[in-house]
Amino acid sequence: MDNASLVSRCASYMKSLCETIPERAVGSEGNRRAAAFIEQELAAAGWEPERQEFQAMDWINGGASLTAEGRSFEVSVSPYSVGFEGTGKLLAISSMEELAAAELRGRILLLHNELAKEQLMPKNFVFYNPDKHQRIIALLEQGSPAALVCATSRNAALAGGVYPFPLIEDGDFDIPSVYMTEEEGQKLLAFEGADVSLKSFSTRVPGTGANIMARKGSPTGKRIVITAHLDAKKGTPGAIDNATGVVVLLLLAQLLKDYDGDHCIEIVALNGEDYYAVPGQMLYVARNQGKFEDMLLNINIDGAGYLEGPSAYSTYQLPQNLLQQVRDVFDGSDSIVEGPQWVQGDHSIFVQFGCPAVALSSLWFTENIDTQTITHTEKDTLGIVDNSRVVEIALALNKLSRTI
Ligand SMILES: [Zn+2]
Incomplete structure (x- = not known):
């Protein structure tokens, strides 16, 4: 030819x-x-x-919304997350130490700062999986929060140019999660302790x-x-x-x-x-x-x-x-x-x-x-x-x- x-x-x-x-x-x-x-x-x-x-x-992204005391925040569904519809007290977590110490059960967590700097490797990804990532995932699963809101920073190296990037992209992880920009996360931080209401229309398709x-x-x-x-x-x-x-x-x-x-x-x-x-x-x-x-x-x-x-x-x-x-x-x-x-x-x-x-x-x-x-x-x-x-x-x- x-x-x-x-x-x-x-x-x-x-x-x-x-x-x-x-x-x-x-x-x-x-x-x-x-x-x-x-x-x-x-x-x-x-x-x-x-x-x-x-x-x-496969996964269908039906969009998500988050409100706190009548104010809405811009959020996106984490790829391959399970869906969620509910209300919970907002708890902000910025480091591994805070994550290990806090009572997470039933809370809606705002993961930000240190904890949201790089995308967490999926649970079952064997080729490269830092201990730190595995520990964060384990603490989240043990703590059993209702849902996660992840405020991620700009990080082209680890997210292929996507901002904000989903902190979690893992169909083997079953805590519902959404993500937002760092700026939006800063605004949401003011509502720590308040009831926030999250709807995420995310569907997993076999x-x-x-x-x-x-x-x-x-x-x-x-x-x-x-x-x-x-x-x-x-x-x-x-x-x-x-x-x-x-x-x-x-x-x-x-x-x-x-x-x-x-x-x-x-x-x-x-x-x-x-x-x-x-x-x-x-x-x-x-x-x-x-x-x-x-x-x-x-x-x-x-x-x-x-x-x-x-x-x-x-x-x-x-x-x-x-x-x-x-x-x-x-x-x-x-x-x-x-x-x-x-x-x-x-x-x-x-x-x-x-x-x-x-x-x-x-x-x-x-x-x-x-x-x-x-x-x-x-x-x-x-x-x-x-x-x-x-x-x-x-x-x-x-x-x-x-x-x-
Ligand atoms: Zn490629």
Whole structure:
């Protein structure tokens, strides 16, 4: 396939994933449509796709309202929270010490200041979960408050540019919660001890999801696992996070359709990187217990194809010979440069299990990961994508897969 046809195919895939299918949050109908689309395109390219299915809930945000002594405050429902309708005495908590000491039962808590500086990792997120977060969650669950109002500060690094950010985004946590800006929290603080009334119309909807994967080459050969997450955060079209990654997989499947080398090339659209329970990744890890040693390399694509600047690769625990091969391929491409290492992607899972990995992204994304305000928002649309960057990555990975 020539370059022009690859670019036009890329554009058509991007449109299908970001516009025809309006959302890809795990558990949603759109997520299942995206998985079926990937399956269909892999099959069309001559691969035999398999699915790894799991249970995952979707969530409907029906809005929320909070009033204290006749005054209303602006609040948003924490994603995947249970709903709530009731009144309780407001208790403000700003630190771990206060949280441990206070009688929480039946109160509506205003979590602010120190306690609301960074998003709490979901209870069952195993790959990274600081003790401090686990302790806050445990104290809340033991204390059994009626509901939580979280006043969060500006923190692009931990919330992907969203302000205010939900302190809690966890479908496994069953205390109802809403969140608000720091400024709104300051105003609400004046009503400590007063009865406040909270309504949150949030609904959990049971659903399913799946990883989609396919293999070529020698079934007994060392595995080269090429991954991209197919899900997107709720409320975003997820163009560079991460439809571009999925499109690299689909283009690569076509470029490698005749591959019959010594290695086993495994293409995996993982499902859950932007979802509290990372179900697809957990399932993939469970199915590969003890098998990470058989993997030669993971290549993960996330945040690629941004319209300004080059693409960037970074390497993790590569043996010298592999590192040289990777450098030779990417250095031969004008638009792919070596960029900083970063941890917020699925390559980190492979690294944790001792598998060498390469992450591919946009230089813009890796350099501004802590300050950018596009991913995880409605601004992550087709308009910020350069399709030729996506095609260049697929071409380079085709070359790399055949060189190793
Ligand atoms: Zn992502």
